[in-house]
Each structure stands twice: as structure tokens, then as C-alpha cells.
Amino acid sequence: MPSRSSARLAALTVAAVCSAASAVALTSPAQADGLRIHDVQGTTRISPYAGQKVTDVPGIVTGTRTYGSSRGFWIQDPTPDDNPATSEGVFVFTGSTPKVAVGDSVTVSGTVSEFVPGGASTGNQSVTEITKPTVITLSTGNPVPAPVVIDARAVPRHYAPTGDASANNSINGLTLQPEKYALDYYESIEGMNVRVGNVRVITATDPYAELWVTVKPHENETRRGGSLYASYDDQNTGRLQIQSLGATADFPVANVGDTLTGTTTGPLDYNQYGGYTLVASELGTLKSGGLQRETTKKQAHGELAVATYNVENLDPSDGTFAAHASAIVNNLQSPDIVSLEEIQDNNGATDDGTVAADVTVNKLIDAIVAAGGPRYDWRSIDPVNDQDGGEPGGNIRQVFLFNPQRVSFVDRAGGDSTTAVGVTKVHGKAQLTASPGRVAPADPAWTSSRKPLAGEFVFRGRTVFVIANHLNSKGGDQGLTAQYQPVVRSSETQRHAQATLVNAFVKDILDVQKNAEVIAxxxxxxxxxxxxxxxxxxxxxxxxxxxxxxxxxxxxxxxxGNQQVLDQILISKEIRRNGDFQYDSVHINSEFHDQISDHDPQVLRFRP
Known part of the structure; x- marks a missing residue:
């Protein structure tokens, strides 16, 4: 199957894996004999034999990985101990196509290593492995140890222990409590043969032949079959990623709400992109849940419809213009104003100094007309080349589309990529100094990030201020399954600074006109x-x-596996006070394997 993994790092010693975590001392002798797999795995995330050579560790081969940079096989001890904290399975890294088969009884000698998928800088947990192996096959055709059944009763309600404060909150050195914490439970069966049955899909199949299921069908269940990410303390412990050990051509092409019926069985792995993963040697049968894309209501004559839609790096070379146009016309019912995010310049990722996006925008407008929608007008401000983040060379920016038959844009000169828009008072009303304009574009909060685009619109004689945003991404944040608990969300620092500036700009408008209708x-x-x-x-x-x-x-x-809010429409007190508004998160993308963007658009309808 395709792999997103970077080249495998050299086998890491325990010191490299733990970083600032509690180090496990390497003890003498340098080579350990007569060990079982549960001895190698130990009762913490780090093997007590990390960095040491082990001899003749016995096990039955339960799976082989013959693709990518992590080639090798899993073995499991058919004679487990009685300690639930010690796994009975381990991965043997060969680096080339393994010469064993499922059901072989083998002994493995080699060096115990702790491999961190993606590298130690990711904060990921490590996978205990035996590397540089010498493998002796004792017999073939043996029964594979019965799989551990992962279900709602097995997985604890609490997600992760709090890490050791003296080790930067690492959980590596903590004794596993598999009956209390979900991450400890999954770690306690790392490398073992596991099984799930009749599980609901909660993240659709991606281009890498992966999907997510839940073993807890009622855990924060959404109306359409997903699992809601409800809070930092409620992270959906029943989530589990599914991959395939074999060819991906037959991998289920699933949407949220579908079900993998029957049993799905294979070794439990841990990878860079999602943590604990069932690598299936046996896949259940896909049963469709019949999920359909949503369509919002059409705005009434006196209603203003305002939408936000991240079109995911749209540039003229994309083949998605007709699909995006159909979504705007049919699913969103042609909103009066559409804030588009991730509009790229006229040659996309080609980094040649091009910043204009008129070709991109006009191609979308033409596609909307072809789909039966209005001919939108548009406003935007080209960014300074390579200063707004996103895909290198793409120069993404926000763009206002508006239907001139329904709403007008107030053009006021002076807005450019580096000049800050301000607020003045004219005849007792708030007015932008430039329209369109950018909010505090020189502030360090916007370094390598998109600057907000502000504009004045008039609908039925009423002014509405709209601020289009695309705040700093979550790139660089530690994953939920990281070795540091609670995880570090480093991207928040810049995003909080940006939110502070947007909030202050809105307050500038409201300080001049307290009943102004403002949308961010x-x-x-x-x-x-x-x-x-x-x-x-x-x-x-x-x-x-x-x-x-x-x-x-x-x-x-x-x-x-977590359905969550990233896209928002925030409204000022005057809009909320009237109470005459409707909000719709229009689910057309995020739940589907054939999505044209990874975001669902949002629509607000109200009477100014």
C-alpha cells in the first residue's frame, strides 16, 4: 500500500526515544537470554531491554509487512503471562521482505529498539521492536494465537494518564494501567493479534487506504453516524484506525456511518499518522449507511445568506471547479455572500512571483453560472508573494464572492496587502477606511499566515461588515496519542494572538456604532x-x-475519527439580539471518501 512515512530512522536507543522523559538504564549483561515477548515489552512503554541484544525469543508469526520502509513481521507468544500490562506481541524489523509466513513458529535474536514513527521531534510514542534479527523457523502451519477482542467493554472511558511532570509530562516511564486509560490499554496489546466486529466507520476512507472506526457506537454519536470531539477531556476512546496488510485495491471505500460487518482482524501497530492502528489481515464486509450530502434552505427575500467555504488550495489546474460550483449553487443555495478560503494564485504552487488570482476566481464564477447560479462579483487583496503561508508558491488568500443582484459592495480605495484597515465615524455610523482592507497585516501575529480581509456590504439599505479569516493552522501540534500528556498545542500561541487582533478590530467597529452588524x-x-x-x-x-x-x-x-469544529461564523450582538437567524453546517465533504474539500461549508441566514 502507499506509505506517507519518511525514510525509517536508524534504530533509536532508549535515550533518543525518551528525549526528556525518564530514561531507562541499560543494564548488564549486554545480551539477555531466555526471554519471552512479555519480558521484552515490559510494563511501561519503553522496553527494559532497549538497546540490548536478546536471544531466542519465541513466538508465532501473526502477520507480515512486505511493503514500504517498515518491512518485517509480528510474532506473538501463545503462552501469555498473567500480567495485563505486558503485551505478548512484538514487531520484528527486517528492512526487507521477510522470509517467514503466518503460522510459523520461530525464535528471534536481535537488538531491542524503540522506534518513534516520524522521529522524536513529533512527540509520538515509540514502537518496541527487535531489529537486525536472526530468525530460526522451528515449524510451520501453527494456529495463530486467538485475537484480543477490542470492544466497548475492553476500552476504558478515560483517555490518557497525566504525564510525569519531571519529564516534560511524558508518559513513557509510567507503569501501564490498561484497565483505567485507553492509551495504556492499546499500548498493553501493541503488536498483538486483535479483532473488532461490526464497527461503524467514523472517518471515511482516505487516499492512503485508511479509515477510522469506533468500538463504542454510542460515544458522542453525531446525528449522521460520526463521533463528536466534544472537549479536550472527551477524546473518544473508542476510535481506532484500520489499514490493510494486503493489497489496497480491495480496501473498503467507506463513508461515515457505514459499517464494517463481521470481523476485522490483524496486528495492532502504532504509526505516525494516527497512532494505534489495526493492520488488517482479515477485513470485514462494508455495509453502506446510505449517507447523503446535505442541502441547506434557500434564503427568503428579506434574508441575507452569508457563507464560508474552504475550497482546499483551489488553483486553475484543479479538476474540481464544476464540483465546487455545484456545491455552492445546489447545496448552499447560492448564498448572497461567500467567503472563500484557500484560493490560490493563477499558477498554483509554481513559485515564480505570481500573486494575482483573477484566473482562479473567474474560473469558479464561470463554473457557478454554468451550474445555474448567479454571476457573482468578487473582491480580494493579493498577498505579498510567499508571505501568507499555505502551500509554497500558492499564495492562498480569502476572497469575497457576492451576488450583485442581491447585495452591493462598498468600494473604498486604500486597501492593499500591507496597509491596515481602520474604522472611522461618519454621520454617526461606523465606516471602514478602506474596503476591502486587511486587518493589521504588519502585525507579527500574521507572520507566514493569512491576513483577515474586511469589507462593507449593503443589503436592503443596511450596512453589514464582514471579516473573512483563515487563522494559523494546527500544524506542529502533538497528536492525541503522543507520549506527552496532556499534549502540547504549540500552534495556539499564534492563533490566540490572531484572534485577539480580530476581536479588537470588531470592538473598534462596535465602539463607533454599538448596533453595527458585524460578521467574522x-x-x-x-x-x-x-x-x-x-x-x-x-x-x-x-x-x-x-x-x-x-x-x-x-x-x-x-x-x-473526531468530528470537530474548525470553520465558524461569529456574529455581533445586534444580529444575535434580533434572534431572527438560522445557522447550518452543510455536510457535503468531511464525511465522504470522494470529498472535493476537507471542510464543510457554513451558512448563516438573517434579516439585517
Whole structure:
């Protein structure tokens, strides 16, 4: 199957794996004889024999990996001990196609290593392995040890222990408590043959032939069959990634809400992209849940419809223009204003100094007309080349589309890529100094990140201020299965600074005109319960309207089995005070294997 893994690092000693975590001293003798797999695995995440040579460790081969850079095989002891904290399985890294078969009884001699998928800088946990192996086959055709059944009763409710404060909150040196914590439970069966049965898909099949299921069908269940990421303390312990040990051509092409019926069985691995993963030698049968893409309501004559839609690095070479146009016209019902995120310049990722995006935008507008929609007009500001982050050379930016038959844009000169837009008072009303304009573009908070685009619109004689955002991404944050618990969300620092600036700009408008109708929307790259959202809402300037939905419908994105909010539309007090608004998270992408973007668009309808 395809692999996203970087080249395998050299086998890491325990010191490299632990980083600042509790180091496990390497003891003499340098070679250990007569060990079983549970001795090698030990009762913590780090083998007590890491860095040492071991001799004649016995086991039955339960799976072979013959692709990618992590070639090797798993063995499992058919005679387990009575300690639930010690795994009975281990991966043997050969680096080339293994010469053993499932059912072989073998002994393995080699060096115990702790391999960190993606490298130690990721903060990932390590996989205990035997490397540089000498393998002796004793017999063939033996029964494979019965798989451990992973189900709702087996997986604890709590996600992870709190790490050792003296070791930067690493959990590596803590004794496993598999009956108390989900991460400890999964670690206690690392490398073993495991099984799940009749499990619901909660993240659709991706291009790498992976999907996510839940063994806890009622854990934060969303209305359409996913699992809601409800809080930092409720991370859905029943989530499990599924890959295939064999060819990927027959891998299930699943959407959220589908079911893998029957049994799915294979070794439990840990990888860079999602942590604990069942690498299936036997896959269940896919049963469709019949999930359909949603369509929102059409705005009434007196309603203004405002949407946000991340179109995922759209450039003229993409083949998705017709699909995006159909989504805007049919699923979103042609909103009056659409804030687009991730519009790339006219030659996409080619890094030649091009910053204009008129070809990209006009190609989308033409596709919308072809799909039966209105001919939108548009406004944007080209960024300084290579200064706004995103795909190198792509120069992504936010763009306003608006239907000139329904709403007008107030053009006011002076806005450019480096000049900050301000707020003035004219005839007792707030007015932008430039429209469109960018919010504090020179502030360090926007380094290598998209600057907000602000504009004035008029609908039925009423001015509406709209601020289009694409805040700093979560790149660099530690994964939920990291060795550091609680995980470090390093990207928040910049995002919080950005949210502070957006909040302050909205307050500037409201200080001049307290009843101004202001909308801040876009890809906020953070959850509705996050500190970022709290800052955006600070002082009552804004309120995230997705909170008007039932909790089971509050999601715009699906990542590693967690349905979550990244895209938001926040509204000022005047819009909320009227109470005459409707919010819709229109699920057309995030739950589907054939998505044209990884984000679901959001629509707000209200009467200014």
C-alpha cells in the first residue's frame, strides 16, 4: 500500500526515544537470554531491554509487512503471562521482505529498539521492536494465537494518564494501567493479534487506504453516524484506525456511518499518522449507511445568506471547479455572500512571483453560472508573494464572492496587502477606511499566515461588515496519542494572538456604532470550545453561531475519527439580539471518501 512515512530512522536507543522523559538504564549483561515477548515489552512503554541484544525469543508469526520502509513481521507468544500490562506481541524489523509466513513458529535474536514513527521531534510514542534479527523457523502451519477482542467493554472511558511532570509530562516511564486509560490499554496489546466486529466507520476512507472506526457506537454519536470531539477531556476512546496488510485495491471505500460487518482482524501497530492502528489481515464486509450530502434552505427575500467555504488550495489546474460550483449553487443555495478560503494564485504552487488570482476566481464564477447560479462579483487583496503561508508558491488568500443582484459592495480605495484597515465615524455610523482592507497585516501575529480581509456590504439599505479569516493552522501540534500528556498545542500561541487582533478590530467597529452588524467568519482552525473561540468572543463582541445548533450537529471537519469544529461564523450582538437567524453546517465533504474539500461549508441566514 502507499506509505506517507519518511525514510525509517536508524534504530533509536532508549535515550533518543525518551528525549526528556525518564530514561531507562541499560543494564548488564549486554545480551539477555531466555526471554519471552512479555519480558521484552515490559510494563511501561519503553522496553527494559532497549538497546540490548536478546536471544531466542519465541513466538508465532501473526502477520507480515512486505511493503514500504517498515518491512518485517509480528510474532506473538501463545503462552501469555498473567500480567495485563505486558503485551505478548512484538514487531520484528527486517528492512526487507521477510522470509517467514503466518503460522510459523520461530525464535528471534536481535537488538531491542524503540522506534518513534516520524522521529522524536513529533512527540509520538515509540514502537518496541527487535531489529537486525536472526530468525530460526522451528515449524510451520501453527494456529495463530486467538485475537484480543477490542470492544466497548475492553476500552476504558478515560483517555490518557497525566504525564510525569519531571519529564516534560511524558508518559513513557509510567507503569501501564490498561484497565483505567485507553492509551495504556492499546499500548498493553501493541503488536498483538486483535479483532473488532461490526464497527461503524467514523472517518471515511482516505487516499492512503485508511479509515477510522469506533468500538463504542454510542460515544458522542453525531446525528449522521460520526463521533463528536466534544472537549479536550472527551477524546473518544473508542476510535481506532484500520489499514490493510494486503493489497489496497480491495480496501473498503467507506463513508461515515457505514459499517464494517463481521470481523476485522490483524496486528495492532502504532504509526505516525494516527497512532494505534489495526493492520488488517482479515477485513470485514462494508455495509453502506446510505449517507447523503446535505442541502441547506434557500434564503427568503428579506434574508441575507452569508457563507464560508474552504475550497482546499483551489488553483486553475484543479479538476474540481464544476464540483465546487455545484456545491455552492445546489447545496448552499447560492448564498448572497461567500467567503472563500484557500484560493490560490493563477499558477498554483509554481513559485515564480505570481500573486494575482483573477484566473482562479473567474474560473469558479464561470463554473457557478454554468451550474445555474448567479454571476457573482468578487473582491480580494493579493498577498505579498510567499508571505501568507499555505502551500509554497500558492499564495492562498480569502476572497469575497457576492451576488450583485442581491447585495452591493462598498468600494473604498486604500486597501492593499500591507496597509491596515481602520474604522472611522461618519454621520454617526461606523465606516471602514478602506474596503476591502486587511486587518493589521504588519502585525507579527500574521507572520507566514493569512491576513483577515474586511469589507462593507449593503443589503436592503443596511450596512453589514464582514471579516473573512483563515487563522494559523494546527500544524506542529502533538497528536492525541503522543507520549506527552496532556499534549502540547504549540500552534495556539499564534492563533490566540490572531484572534485577539480580530476581536479588537470588531470592538473598534462596535465602539463607533454599538448596533453595527458585524460578521467574522472563515476557517478559524480551532474548536468551538477552544481558547481561540473564547478570545474571538471576548467582551461579548462576537458569538459563534454554530453554538445555536444541537451539539450532535456541531462539526465542520473530520480528523482521525473526531468530528470537530474548525470553520465558524461569529456574529455581533445586534444580529444575535434580533434572534431572527438560522445557522447550518452543510455536510457535503468531511464525511465522504470522494470529498472535493476537507471542510464543510457554513451558512448563516438573517434579516439585517
Amino acid at each position: 467568519l472563515g476557517d478559524m482552525n480551532d474548536f468551538d470550545f477552544s481558547g481561540t473561540t473564547e478570545i474571538l468572543q471576548s467582551g461579548g463582541a462576537l458569538w459563534s453561531a454554530i453554538q445555536s445548533l444541537p451539539e450532535c450537529e456541531r462539526y465542520t471537519y473530520d480528523y482521525q
